[in-house]
Amino acid sequence: MKTVTRSTCCYCGVGCGVLIEAEDGRITGVQGDPEHPANFGRLCSKGMALADSARSQTGRMLQPALRTRRDEPRHTVSWPDALDTVAQRFADVIATHGPDAVAFYVSGQLLTEDYYVFNKLAKGLIGTNNIDTNSRLCMSSAVTAYKMALGADGPPTCYEDLEHAQTVLFAGSNMAWAHPVLFRRLEAAKAANPAIRWIVVDPRRTDTAAMADLHLAIEPGTDVALFNGMLHHLIWEGAIDRAYIDAHTAGFAELKARVREFTPHVAAGLCGIAERDLLQAAEWFGTSPASLSLYCMGLNQSSHGTDKNLALINLHLATRQIGRPGAGPFSLTGQPNAMGGREVGGMATMLAAHRDIGNAAHREEVARLWGLDDVARLSANPGLPAVDMFDALRAGTIKAIWIACTNPVHSMPDIAKVREALDQAEFVVVQDAFMQTDTVPYADVLLPAATWGEKAGTVTNSERRITRVRAAVAPAGDAQPDWWIANEVARRIAQRLSREPQMFGFDSAEAVFDEHRALTAGRDLDIGGLSYALLDAAGPQQWPFPAGAVAGAARRYTDGQFATADGRARFHPTQYLPVADEVNARFPFRLTTGRLRDQWHGMSRTGRVATLFSHAPEPALTMHPGDAARRGLADGDLVHVKSRRGALVLPLQISDDVQSGAVFAAMHWNGQFVASGGINETTLAAVDPHSKQPELKHAAVRVERAELPWRMIAARRGDALALQAALQPLLKECAYASVTLDADDLLILRAAHTGAPQGWLERVHAALVMPAGEDTLEYRDARRGLDRRAVWRDNVLDGFALAGDTGNGAALLAKLRDAKPWSGPRFAAFAALRIEPAARERVVCSCMQVKESRINEAIANGAGVPELKATLGCGTVCGSCVPELKRLVETAAVEG
Ligand SMILES: Nc1nc2c(c(=O)[nH]1)N[C@H]1C(S)=C(S)[C@@H](COP(=O)(O)OP(=O)(O)OC[C@H]3O[C@@H](n4cnc5c(=O)[nH]c(N)nc54)[C@H](O)[C@@H]3O)O[C@H]1N2
Ligand SMILES: Nc1nc2c(c(=O)[nH]1)N[C@H]1C(S)=C(S)[C@@H](COP(=O)(O)OP(=O)(O)OC[C@H]3O[C@@H](n4cnc5c(=O)[nH]c(N)nc54)[C@H](O)[C@@H]3O)O[C@H]1N2
Ligand code: SF4
Ligand SMILES: [Mo]
Secondary structure (H helix, E strand, C coil): CEEEEEEECCCCCCCCEEEEEEECCEEEEEEECCCCCCCCCCCCHHHHCHHHHCCCCCCECCCCEECCCCCCCCEECCHHHHHHHHHHHHHHHHHHHCHHHEEEEECCCCCHHHHHHHHHHHHHHHCCCCEEEHHHHCCHHHHHHHHHHHCCCCCCCCCCHHHHCCEEEEECCCHHHHCHHHHHHHHHHHHHCCCCEEEEECCCCCHHHHCCCEEECCCCCCHHHHHHHHHHHHHHCCCCCHHHHHHHEECHHHHHHHHHCCCHHHHHHHHCCCHHHHHHHHHHHHHCCCEEEEECHHHHCCCCHHHHHHHHHHHHHHCCCCCCCCCEEEECCCCCCHHHHHHCCCCCCCECCCECCCCHHHHHHHHHHHCCCCHHHCCCCCCCCHHHHHHHHHHCCCCEEEEECCCHHHHCCCHHHHHHHHHHCCEEEEEECECCCCCHHHCCEEEEECCCCCCCEEEECCCCEEEEECCCCCCCCCCECHHHHHHHHHHHHHHHHCCCHHHHCCCCHHHHHHHHHHHHCCCCCCCCCCCHHHHHHHCCEECCCCCCCCCCCCCCCCCCCCCCCCCCEECCCCCCCCCCCCCCCCCCEEEEEECCCCCCCCCCCHHHCHHHHCCCCCCCEEECHHHHHHCCCCCCCEEEEECCCCEEEEEEEECCCCCCCEEEEECCCCCCCECCCCHHHCCCCCECCCCCCECCCCEEEEEEECCCCEEEEEEEECCHHHHHHHHHHHHCCCCEEEEEEEECCEEEEEEEECCCCCCHHHHHHHHCCCCCCCCEEEEEECCCCEEEEEEEECCEEEEEEEECCCCCHHHHHHHHHHCCECCCCHHHHCCCCCCCCCCCCCEEECCCCEEHHHHHHHHHCCCCHHHHHHHHCCCCCCCCCHHHHHHHHHHHHHHC
């Protein structure tokens, strides 16, 4: 039977509505929901590939499993056994060491209902605030600044403002890649009104920056100096709104005194940009009828991320670019439900419904609403934020940790320390939907979670809009929804600690939502008027939406009344401070990290879809051509990237999108796909003093050629996910190794090392199922260090592995992709095929699979973007590649 289910995309904070098509219990297709107010039917390349990501059960976590000793393998157990074990171990630790000896590390990708139950379990039942989330790595600077400046968390803006804005300031946001569907809306607005100005503040020339009217390629970490300098100019030019400042804000005199020293000349010098560009940005921003700023990790992930946010909000308040259509400081949320997590207070430093841990009246209120016997159980001590939490685990003050829906062994800064912490922990629970993550090996208990397409609840997107998530199919294997798992363990802990079992009587996600809603009554985010029934009938709604309301609020603070006690917004005098990790002669490069268009975080989902590899098949370190030339490095060379904390090997990619002295690496690759743990081997755990968010955007590194003369390339047809799982344990034995899904049934392995690792090739052959036999051809020359193997099936080349000399690899790969019957002698596979190896070929348009070379060829023949669309079809489906198409056309025109 065919079904269509309305739900929400599980990736970014845009929160696009999707229609999930399913047949016989399997997801068969995904379309954009034309009625959803976030996307009106559009999806980006990741959303388009959702059905592919859900196609196979290979690599899914299907049953609970546990081990009693670390040196034993885990064995499958029943749900009751797994739940009892977790409850017993947690209850034991709490009884012996107190409630703060346990911790929860959860995720902005959980649904609001999941989040709510975890938060209630930790804070209400156990009495610890040690529950933090990956949002600490993501949104906490934005949260802290909103609260400090406006009195409450949450953007004051809405998506319609994208259409109303006349000046758009992108600060530390690569929206073309990270929030593509909203970027489509901005592109359309600008196409309709070319007078709209775009300013991009980003040290790199991203696809977003390439489309700007003004790109301020500031020195990394200098945003506060820039915003202070812009404000200085506007104050001294009289371009601020004095009446508004007097009526609705406090603290302007102190701010004015502070920005006095940031003359445009001084500020531009600190930022490494031209003074006239700073002045231009200030004027476009300050004098526009409506200025909207869109900001993300370039501001938040900084050791002074809160100040960066505050300095930007200062600009908005001083010029009254807030509380009006098209104006305001719009923090783009990264994860699909970072907002929902903040609403339920699911972090170490907050309480439910935007209440504060430090506020005794708030604690009492929540304790009463939760029906606690002992009001004092809600701890007044803030819990440990992510970095401190793993430090405490390493130090042994936290004994047990429950990790759900996040992969800290990949995504935390300085991951060597996180690995140590988990090694040292007495008890580790990992609740995930997939087996192939870097955190799973540390689990004493594995709890299989139902995931996107299989579970129900709600999420809140970047514009405070609450949307239903619905199940289209049953969970894979024995997986269960996250809220259910937390609720079952909570009931068991309650029993063991003789505490209120009725706190965890939830029998559906809806029951959880209803309780959450009750807690918001009278708060700034009041959703007393919302219910599943209303969301089902009337569609997604924005908060606040109190009881009796007929619609949510599109914008906040429209009357100049802020959420502070006196109703006034607060200016904060922000000071420019340099990044935490100093560059010097030993570590001369500034490394920044970020996202690629088609991958999501640790790739546990996007890494299952071959088409999502085609835009960037391998990881890379991007370096400016001048820096590379001075070091004698060429594109594709392998290099060591070393910081004061750790190192990894990456292929070099040369591009002047980065400035001289800077290098960039994507955050996505990890131990499942490469030999190292990924770029967080090198990053540092310095945090912002207010928000405790780590500085994931800046580390000092050195880059050296990696002398790895022994090379190998292998490719194999088969279930690519199964092949990847089989190869993964072998990757770390080489200095460099990477795995690429070339097609759903084709996997490529590349590796390099100082010499042939002992016995390694035999294990690769076994993992890739290439046994010796009639259909296998082998060639070995020990003296020259050559080892070649190729396998056929029904006379079609089915796989190969070339070690020592990989020169023939590209030609063999072409044959393998072709899948045509082999003609001529088989030994020609190793000899006569030596045709010119094709350069690494990127696919620019992932929907239509259009390669860069074809696009460039068409451009050389005079095509512009419309012709490219018409003739090649690229850019016509999701539109995610349109910024890049424009760029390719423009670059050709410049070089032309
Ligand atoms: N394709 C894709 N989209 C995603 C995600 C994904 O994994 N893949 N993840 C989602 C999540 S959780 C998040 S948080 C968002 C992140 O979305 P973004 O923040 O837009 O993405 P990033 O690439 O992390 O960083 C943005 C930019 O900050 C710049 N930057 C670095 N240092 C500085 C600085 O000092 N100042 C300024 N002004 N800029 C700087 C970088 O060069 C980079 O281009 O993306 C969301 N969307
Ligand atoms: N160097 C560097 N590091 C960064 C960043 C950066 O820019 N640079 N960005 C940081 C930011 S902003 C973020 S948000 C983090 C993200 O970092 P993580 O949270 O570690 O990223 P994900 O890989 O999305 O992890 C989500 C996990 O949940 C699992 N999962 C999927 N669906 C479900 C489900 O329904 N239930 C459960 N229980 N599990 C599920 C997935 O398989 C995956 O293992 O990374 C941070 N780390
Ligand atoms: S922009 Fe893309 S990743 Fe983000 S919600 Fe929409 S479809 Fe999903
Ligand atoms: Mo994020």
